[in-house]
Amino acid sequence: MSVPGRVVSISGLTKSFKTGVTALQEIDLDIRPGEFVSLIGPSGCGKSTLLRIVGDLVQPTSGTVLVNGKTAHRARLDHDYGIVFQDSVLYDWRTVSRNVSLPLEMLGWSRARRKERVREMLELVELTGFESNRPWQLSGGMQQRVSIARALSFDPALLLMDEPFGALDEMTRERLNMELLRIWEKAASTIVFVTHSIPEAVFLSTRVVVMSARPGRIADVVAVDLPQPRGAETREQPRFFELVTAVREALAAGGRGQPAPTLPAGTEERY
Amino acid sequence: MAMASVPALERHRGIRVGASRAGGALRRVGTFVAVLAALCGLWEGYKWLWEWAGWTWPFTVDDVTMPHLHDILAAFAEPTTTGGPVLIDSLLHAAWFTAKEALAGFVLGALIGFGLAVVLAHSRLLERGLLPYIVASQTVPILAIAPMVVVGLGSKGLEGWKAVAILAAYLTFFPVAINALRGLHSVDARALELMNSYAASRWKVLWRLRVPASLPFIFTALKISATASVIGAIIGETPASIQDGLGGAIVNFNQYYSLQPTFLWATNIVAAGLGISIFALVALTERVVLRRAPENVA
Amino acid sequence: MEPVPPGVVRAIGGRFVDWLPALAVFALGLALWQGLTTAFNVQTFLLPKPTDIATAFWNDRGTLWDYGLYTLKEAAGGFAMGCSAGILVALLLARFRGLGLALLPFAIAANAIPIIAFAPITNNWFGLLNPVSKMVIAAVLCFFPTMINTLRGLTSVHPSSIELMRSYGGGELAVFRRVRIPNALPFMFTGLKVSAVLSMIGAIVGEYFGGPTNALGVSILNDSQLFDFPRAWAGIMLASAFGIAFYAAVSVAERLTTSWHPSARTFRSE
Numbered sequence: 001m002s003v004p005g006r007v008v009s010i011s012g013l014t015k016s017f018k019t020g021v022t023a024l025q026e027i028d029l030d031i032r033p034g035e036f037v038s039l040i041g042p043s044g045c046g047k048s049t050l051l052r053i054v055g056d057l058v059q060p061t062s063g064t065v066l067v068n069g070k071t072a073h074r075a076r077l078d079h080d081y082g083i084v085f086q087d088s089v090l091y092d093w094r095t096v097s098r099n100v101s102l103p104l105e106m107l108g109w110s111r112a113r114r115k116e117r118v119r120e121m122l123e124l125v126e127l128t129g130f131e132s133n134r135p136w137q138l139s140g141g142m143q144q145r146v147s148i149a150r151a152l153s154f155d156p157a158l159l160l161m162d163e164p165f166g167a168l169d170e171m172t173r174e175r176l177n178m179e180l181l182r183i184w185e186k187a188a189s190t191i192v193f194v195t196h197s198i199p200e201a202v203f204l205s206t207r208v209v210v211m212s213a214r215p216g217r218i219a220d221v222v223a224v225d226l227p228q229p230r231g232a233e234t235r236e237q238p239r240f241f242e243l244v245t246a247v248r249e250a251l252a253a254g255g256r257g258q259p260a261p262t263l264p265a266g267t268e269e270r271y
Numbered sequence: 272m273a274m275a276s277v278p279a280l281e282r283h284r285g286i287r288v289g290a291s292r293a294g295g296a297l298r299r300v301g302t303f304v305a306v307l308a309a310l311c312g313l314w315e316g317y318k319w320l321w322e323w324a325g326w327t328w329p330f331t332v333d334d335v336t337m338p339h340l341h342d343i344l345a346a347f348a349e350p351t352t353t354g355g356p357v358l359i360d361s362l363l364h365a366a367w368f369t370a371k372e373a374l375a376g377f378v379l380g381a382l383i384g385f386g387l388a389v390v391l392a393h394s395r396l397l398e399r400g401l402l403p404y405i406v407a408s409q410t411v412p413i414l415a416i417a418p419m420v421v422v423g424l425g426s427k428g429l430e431g432w433k434a435v436a437i438l439a440a441y442l443t444f445f446p447v448a449i450n451a452l453r454g455l456h457s458v459d460a461r462a463l464e465l466m467n468s469y470a471a472s473r474w475k476v477l478w479r480l481r482v483p484a485s486l487p488f489i490f491t492a493l494k495i496s497a498t499a500s501v502i503g504a505i506i507g508e509t510p511a512s513i514q515d516g517l518g519g520a521i522v523n524f525n526q527y528y529s530l531q532p533t534f535l536w537a538t539n540i541v542a543a544g545l546g547i548s549i550f551a552l553v554a555l556t557e558r559v560v561l562r563r564a565p566e567n568v569a
Numbered sequence: 570m571e572p573v574p575p576g577v578v579r580a581i582g583g584r585f586v587d588w589l590p591a592l593a594v595f596a597l598g599l600a601l602w603q604g605l606t607t608a609f610n611v612q613t614f615l616l617p618k619p620t621d622i623a624t625a626f627w628n629d630r631g632t633l634w635d636y637g638l639y640t641l642k643e644a645a646g647g648f649a650m651g652c653s654a655g656i657l658v659a660l661l662l663a664r665f666r667g668l669g670l671a672l673l674p675f676a677i678a679a680n681a682i683p684i685i686a687f688a689p690i691t692n693n694w695f696g697l698l699n700p701v702s703k704m705v706i707a708a709v710l711c712f713f714p715t716m717i718n719t720l721r722g723l724t725s726v727h728p729s730s731i732e733l734m735r736s737y738g739g740g741e742l743a744v745f746r747r748v749r750i751p752n753a754l755p756f757m758f759t760g761l762k763v764s765a766v767l768s769m770i771g772a773i774v775g776e777y778f779g780g781p782t783n784a785l786g787v788s789i790l791n792d793s794q795l796f797d798f799p800r801a802w803a804g805i806m807l808a809s810a811f812g813i814a815f816y817a818a819v820s821v822a823e824r825l826t827t828s829w830h831p832s833a834r835t836f837r838s839e
Contacts (some may be wrong), residue, residue, distance in 0.1 A: 077738040089772040351641040400590030410812030412773040423615035525689040543682040550681035
């Protein structure tokens, strides 16, 4: 039941753990090419689990997940997505450039091709000149940029990001938000972004998926119609505040334990 | 030893907590029996295979080099000399004698090690000056100096077993000193600032903050030291001609090995038991003192 | 069996200034030793004067050195056997986690066995004069610290590091090759350094229960029985020096292979 023109297609997805806790219940979500979708919700709503199920790092209990029209498992083996974690997960024993080229090595790229791509990627994340540094010699923000370069190095159709800027200070975070938008435009990829920051979700996304906890469900989907390209002034527009308020209210509604609105399949397309 | 504990990073993923404790204990006993049986089977199987095939590599297997396990067990009930006490009797006496030396050395060594760590933790200069020698001290083959220490201290009127205890302390103090030093240094900078904000004296900082912080490190060391003290006691006895302990028994039965190999094997089993018992004693104390959940102890 | 603190690790090959206090203590200690043994006329069997020990070594330097090399070879052989076995078992236990978790408590308990007590038995197995009898004791001593430290390194891997590998479609082999093994190297070297010292001690102890006359342990024992204490001490010092040299050699190998580790702290001046 592959839906054409969908990078990610989730239907009827449920995940319960052995302990009996239902982490995710009846999730339906389609993501089209070029979208920037944020998953936001209280802690324990299963947003990170959902991301990992898309990446085939966690197995769902029931339901189907298609990535690029293939099973999530096939997509993982085909290197259809890159992933960025909250901690940068760089290997101390590799230099910055060898960290970026890690997935390329695993794909069997030639040395010359790897070198050229690493140069491009470090230029993209503005880390030219740090090629031979060790990860622990970089600041947290720089480490996360290396991690993004690594995730994008093999041109995946999809970028999965699990609270990538959660451990950074506010100033670094806003700067990296801008950079991420620039990279998103340049790389023309699709991004699924987990966060717990409302302004961050609104600023970055084309759509914000609001989730409720216990069990994790999609409580609401807010389409973000802020104009592209976005910049520092975006955060000052009245529409930005309206959308932040809309997401906050959706979160509060979900958080009060109200029954999640029953969403017909494809609801998120109502915008 | 603590370095063997399952790393915390992966622990939360692999192990399901919440299995009933009784079931866990039962499973542990089951594994114990299974491992013990496997080891015995391996011993007898190896012996049988090598004897059957006539292999002589890496060494010739016969009833002298590898006695049957049941023969070793039977040896415990045999008299050591005609009309003398049975082996298990004299070995238990010897084990108690060695345990006394080991425990005295353990306590002495732990106190010295801890004291040394406190001193070094308060002086960067002393740490730089002395630490290399503390490390180097452990490269001295203790067995080689044992006779001289025992004879030398004996000439000063010290009983043999006390001299051996000092040798055991020599092996014991090192892990304690090194680990306690690391523990005393491990204190969080903010916790120190908090103490400073109370205008706490160095002494108070030591006892209220540094020592509690170093306890897990010290217990790691004590578990290593427990084994080291038994080794120190056994090898301290051997060249010093102290006959009453396990070391003496090893030297003694070694001379009759070709006639009565089971006696030396039986002695070594008791020595192994002593080492494991003292280790278990320290591990148990650690559990009580640090009040850790059993799952956190490897 | 003890991870040596970073201070000591850094001391090997550290800056000269860092060594000054240690050198001062060395000179002071030597002077005190000489002064006190002379002043209080300490009997030679208790503690000979450093000058006497030095003289004894110098008079017999060729012989003692050869004895030391023989024992060092035994130690190195045992080190190679014990450490490679330790690393192999650690890899197996890390690959089969259930097995590892079940067996680890037994490995720890086995580590509390005074292995040195088994020296007479290995002498009997392989023959007093066969160096293998000493190597086996040294090997068993080296096995545990290497195995347990390596296993710890192989398993103390951040879960996300493994998820990253799986996101690239990498299997168990890729996880070992690219994550677990590099991660384990510093841990493994901690075990190897401890083993280097233990292997030398194991060889000497093995020789104490009997060995060829050209072995250092046998020489020390004979000298002390013949009341030639300065020569016995010269042998002890030599054994200790060889132990330290072995430790230092492993440390150099560590520096060469794990220079990436944060503890190496080779910040580029920026």
